[in-house]
Amino acid sequence: MQDSMKVCTGNFGKHAQSIEAYKKLGGYSTISKSLFEMSQFEVIDRVQRAGLRGRGGAGFPTGMKWSFVPRNTGKPVYIVVNADEGEGGTYKDHFLLLEDPHRLIEGLIIAGWALGARTAYIYARGEFLPCIESVNKALNEAYAAGYLGENIMGTKFSFDIFVHRGAGAYICGEETALINSLEGQKGQPRLKPPFPAVAGAWASPTCVNNVETIMSLPWIFSHPVEEYTKMGTPRAHGTKVFCVSGDVKRPGLYEAPLGTPLMEMLTSEEYCQGIIGNLKGVIPGGSSCPPLLPEECENATLDYECMASLKTMFGSGAIIVFNDTHNAVDILDVLGHFYSHESCGQCTPCREGTGFAKRVLDSILRGEGHDGDIELLQGISAGFGGTTICPLSISLGGPLNVYTRKYRADFEEYIAKNPNHAEPRLRPTVRLGAYW
Amino acid sequence: MSHITGAIQDVANNILSYSKGPSPVEVLPSPADQFGHANPIQKQPTWGEIAPLLETAEVKARVADLLSRYPVAQGALLEVLWIAQDAIGWLPHEAIRWAADVCECSAPHAYGVSTFYTMYKHVPTGRFLLQFCHNISCHLRGAESMLEYARRVLDLKPGETTKDGLFTIVEVECLAACGNAPAMIVNDDFATNVENGELTLKPGECLTPERLDKILQWCRDRAAKYPKEPPREVLGGIVKGHGGHPGAPGATAKPQVSDYAPPCPVLGVNALVDENGATLTWKGAPEFTELTVEKNANGTWTEVGKPGVKDKQFVDPEGKIGDEYRMIAVSGTRTAKPSQVCKAKAAPPPPPEAPAAAPATAKKVG
Numbered sequence: 035m036q037d038s039m040k041v042c043t044g045n046f047g048k049h050a051q052s053i054e055a056y057k058k059l060g061g062y063s064t065i066s067k068s069l070f071e072m073s074q075f076e077v078i079d080r081v082q083r084a085g086l087r088g089r090g091g092a093g094f095p096t097g098m099k100w101s102f103v104p105r106n107t108g109k110p111v112y113i114v115v116n117a118d119e120g121e122g123g124t125y126k127d128h129f130l131l132l133e134d135p136h137r138l139i140e141g142l143i144i145a146g147w148a149l150g151a152r153t154a155y156i157y158a159r160g161e162f163l164p165c166i167e168s169v170n171k172a173l174n175e176a177y178a179a180g181y182l183g184e185n186i187m188g189t190k191f192s193f194d195i196f197v198h199r200g201a202g203a204y205i206c207g208e209e210t211a212l213i214n215s216l217e218g219q220k221g222q223p224r225l226k227p228p229f230p231a232v233a234g235a236w237a238s239p240t241c242v243n244n245v246e247t248i249m250s251l252p253w254i255f256s257h258p259v260e261e262y263t264k265m266g267t268p269r270a271h272g273t274k275v276f277c278v279s280g281d282v283k284r285p286g287l288y289e290a291p292l293g294t295p296l297m298e299m300l301t302s303e304e305y306c307q308g309i310i311g312n313l314k315g316v317i318p319g320g321s322s323c324p325p326l327l328p329e330e331c332e333n334a335t336l337d338y339e340c341m342a343s344l345k346t347m348f349g350s351g352a353i354i355v356f357n358d359t360h361n362a363v364d365i366l367d368v369l370g371h372f373y374s375h376e377s378c379g380q381c382t383p384c385r386e387g388t389g390f391a392k393r394v395l396d397s398i399l400r401g402e403g404h405d406g407d408i409e410l411l412q413g414i415s416a417g418f419g420g421t422t423i424c425p426l427s428i429s430l431g432g433p434l435n436v437y438t439r440k441y442r443a444d445f446e447e448y449i450a451k452n453p454n455h456a457e458p459r460l461r462p463t464v465r466l467g468a469y470w
Numbered sequence: 471m472s473h474i475t476g477a478i479q480d481v482a483n484n485i486l487s488y489s490k491g492p493s494p495v496e497v498l499p500s501p502a503d504q505f506g507h508a509n510p511i512q513k514q515p516t517w518g519e520i521a522p523l524l525e526t527a528e529v530k531a532r533v534a535d536l537l538s539r540y541p542v543a544q545g546a547l548l549e550v551l552w553i554a555q556d557a558i559g560w561l562p563h564e565a566i567r568w569a570a571d572v573c574e575c576s577a578p579h580a581y582g583v584s585t586f587y588t589m590y591k592h593v594p595t596g597r598f599l600l601q602f603c604h605n606i607s608c609h610l611r612g613a614e615s616m617l618e619y620a621r622r623v624l625d626l627k628p629g630e631t632t633k634d635g636l637f638t639i640v641e642v643e644c645l646a647a648c649g650n651a652p653a654m655i656v657n658d659d660f661a662t663n664v665e666n667g668e669l670t671l672k673p674g675e676c677l678t679p680e681r682l683d684k685i686l687q688w689c690r691d692r693a694a695k696y697p698k699e700p701p702r703e704v705l706g707g708i709v710k711g712h713g714g715h716p717g718a719p720g721a722t723a724k725p726q727v728s729d730y731a732p733p734c735p736v737l738g739v740n741a742l743v744d745e746n747g748a749t750l751t752w753k754g755a756p757e758f759t760e761l762t763v764e765k766n767a768n769g770t771w772t773e774v775g776k777p778g779v780k781d782k783q784f785v786d787p788e789g790k791i792g793d794e795y796r797m798i799a800v801s802g803t804r805t806a807k808p809s810q811v812c813k814a815k816a817a818p819p820p821p822p823e824a825p826a827a828a829p830a831t832a833k834k835v836g
Binding site for chain 2: 108110119120121122123124125127128152153159160161162163164166167168169170171173174177178182183184192194195196197198199200201202203204215216217218219220221236277278279280281284285286287317321352354356360364365368369372375376378
C-alpha cells in the first residue's frame with residue numbers, strides 16, 4: 035500500500051514528531067479558514083458520508099456518535115481520546131502516539147470544531163510515559179504555532195488539549211470507566227443510560243473516541259470523500275491499522291484497507307511474510323475475541339461483517355496467531371488470569387465468575403481436571419451474558435465458550451491426565467476469606 | 471476439625487485440589503508479596519519525613535498547573551498521586567493524605583483510588599522496576615522463559631527486590647508492545663534492547679536472554695554513574711500556553727463563545743388585556759436563569775420588566791390591545807433567540823364565579 039493512501043500510518047518512519055517535519059509532510063493543511071467556515075453540521079455530515087467507524091473495537095459510526103452529542107445545553111462538551119489500550123494483542127495506539135503525535139492534535143482540532151468543544155483530554159494509560167512525552171512535546175509546539183489556545187486562526191474558536199495519565203487498569207478502556215478515572219475516581223464502569231454523550235465527564239456531554247479514529251480525520255478532510263469510501267468494503271470504508279503478533283515471521287503494525295483477506299495479511303510479503311509452524315488458530319481482534327480455526331481463516335476477510343458472520347469480532351484489529359505447539363488450555367488460562375485480574379469488582383458475576391473460571395482452568399492445567407469441567411466453563415460463560423454493567427465478563431465469556439468447543443480435544447487431553455478425573459469436582463458453595 | 475480448617479484454608483488460598491483430600495494448612499501469602507497493593511505491615515514515614523520532598527517549588531508549580539486543567543480539583547487526583555510517587559518513590563499514607571488535601575477529596579477516597587490502580591506502589595521497590603508482560607502475545611512467544619531467566623539471574627521471586635536494592639521484578643498484564651513480544655518495561659521505558667547506551671524498542675525486536683543481560687548491565691552501569699536516579703517528569707513535561715479549564719481554580723481561559731443562539735425555551739406567549747393592563751402568560755421548560763419581557767415601541771424593543779424564573783404570569787399595567795410583546799430567555803451566559811411575537815388581545819369575559827384577577831389561561835400553565 036502506498037504511503038499516500040495510508041490514512042493513519044503514512045508518516046511512520048519519517049521522523050514526523052516535530053511540527054516542521056510534520057508540516058513538510060502535508061500536516062495541518064486541514065486547519066485553515068475553510069474548516070472554520072464549515073458549520074458543525076457540515077463537518078459531521080462529511081464524517082458520516084466518509085463512513086468512518088470507531089476503531090476502538092465496537093465499530094460504531096463516528097459521525098452518528100457525534101450527532102448524539104447535544105448542543106447548547108449550557109454545559110461544556112468534552113472530547114476524550116481513549117489511549118488506554120491494554121487488550122492483549124493491541125498496540126497500535128502506542129506507536130501512533132509515538133510516531134505521529136501531531137496528526138492526533140490535528141484530528142482533535144477538527145473533532146473539537148465539529149462538537150463545539152472547548153477542552154479535550156487524551157487519556158493515556160500509565161505505561162505510556164514515552165508516548166505522553168511525545169504528545170506533550172507536540173502540544174507545546176502546536177500552542178507555540180497557534181494551532182491551539184485562544185482564538186485559533188483569528189476565529190472565535192478556542193481549544194485546549196490536556197493529557198491525562200492513567201495508572202494501570204485495563205477496565206479504564208471502557209468509556210464510562212475512563213470518564214470515572216478522568217474525574218479522579220476508581221475506574222469502574224457506570225450504568226448506561228445516561229450515555230456519555232448526554233452526561234459523561236462531570237455530567238457534561240462527552241464524546242469518547244479512539245486514537246485511530248481521531249487520527250483518520252486529517253486524511254478524510256484533506257482528500258475527497260470518494261477516495262476514502264472507495265477503499266474498504268461497501269459497509270466499512272477506509273483502512274485499518276492491524277497489529278499482528280504471535281507466531282508470524284514479521285509481527286508488526288500494518289495499515290491495510292478493510293476487507294483485506296486474513297491469509298493475505300498473514301502470509302504476503304508486504305505484511306507478515308508467513309506463519310511460524312502449523313497454524314492452529316487466529317484471534318482476529320484482540321484477546322476478547324473468539325478464535326478462528328485454520329479452515330475458517332481461509333475465506334475470512336478483515337472487516338466487521340465477515341467477522342460477525344464467523345461469530346467472532348473484528349475488535350481493534352489485533353490479530354494474534356498461534357501455532358500447534360501451543361495448547362488451548364494454556365492460552366485460555368492466560369486469558370482467565372488476565373480478566374480475573376482486571377475485573378473491577380463491581381458486579382458479582384464478573385468478579386466471582388472470572389476468578390472461578392481461572393481457578394478451574396488452573397486446576398485443569400495442573401492435571402487436576404475432572405469430567406464435566408468443559409461444561410462447567412461453558413456454564414460460567416452463560417452466566418455472564420447480560421448480567422454485568424460492562425462487557426468485561428463477556429470478553430472472557432466468549433473465549434470460554436468457543437475455545438472449549440473448538441479445541442475440545444486439548445481440554446479432554448488435559449483432563450485425562452488426572453487419574454481421578456471421573457470423580458465429580460468438589461465445588462465450594464461458599465468461598466471464604468479470599469483476600470481480594 | 472483440622473479437615474474443615476484445611477478445606478477453608480484451601481478455599482482461601484484459591485486452591486481447588488479437593489480430589490487429593492485435605493491438604494496441609496498453608497499460610498496465606500502476605501499481601502506484601504503482591505506488588506502494588508496495600509500492605510499493612512509496611513512501616514509508614516511521618517509527614518515530617520516526606521514533607522521536604524513534596525513541598526518544593528517544582529511540585530507546587532506542577533500541582534497548580536494540574537489543578538487548572540480540570541473543572542473539579544478531584545480530576546487531578548491520579549496525576550497528583552503520580553507526582554507524589556515520583557518524588558518519594560512510592561506512596562506512603564501521608565503522601566496519599568497530602569494528595570487528597572490538594573485535590574479536595576477525602577483521604578479514604580484517595581486511598582481507595584490509589585489501591586484500585588496497579589501502578590501505584592504501596593511498598594518501596596528497587597531502583598529499577600522490571601515489569602515483564604505475561605499476557606497472551608508475550609506468553610505465546612515465551613514470556614514465561616524470559617521471566618524464569620530473570621528470576622534465575624537475579625535470584626528473585628516476582629515482587630521481591632535484590633539485596634543491593636537495584637532490581638524488583640514483577641509480572642504485569644499487556645503492555646501494548648505485542649509486536650515486540652516478549653516485552654518488558656524498565657521503570658517507565660519500554661525496553662527490548664540497548665543501543666548506544668539507551669534502551670530501545672524497535673519494531674520486530676523481541677526480548678532474548680542476551681538482550682536482557684544487556685539491559686541489566688545498562689541498569690548497573692547507570693547505577694554506578696548516577697548515585698540517584700536523575701529526576702524525570704512523570705507526566706511528560708509541562709505544556710506551556712494552555713489556558714486551563716474555564717471552570718477550574720486559577721484558570722485563565724474564557725468560556726467558549728458561540729455565535730449560535732439556542733432556540734427560545736419559552737413557548738406559547740399569550741397576552742390578554744383587561745382592566746388591570748396586559749397579562750402575559752407562557753409555557754416554558756425550566757432551562758433559563760433569567761427572563762425579560764420586551765414590548766415593541768414604534769419599531770424598537772424596550773424592556774418592560776423581568777418576571778421571576780418560577781413565575782407563571784406577568785402584568786404590564788400600561789398594556790393596551792394591539793401591543794406586541796416578546797420574551798428573552800437567558801441561561802447562564804448564553805442568550806437564546808427571542809420568543810415569537812404575540813399581539814395583546816382583549817380578555818374574554820371572566821366566568822361569573824371566578825375572581826377577575828385570575829385569568830382562565832393561567833390555570834392551564836401550572
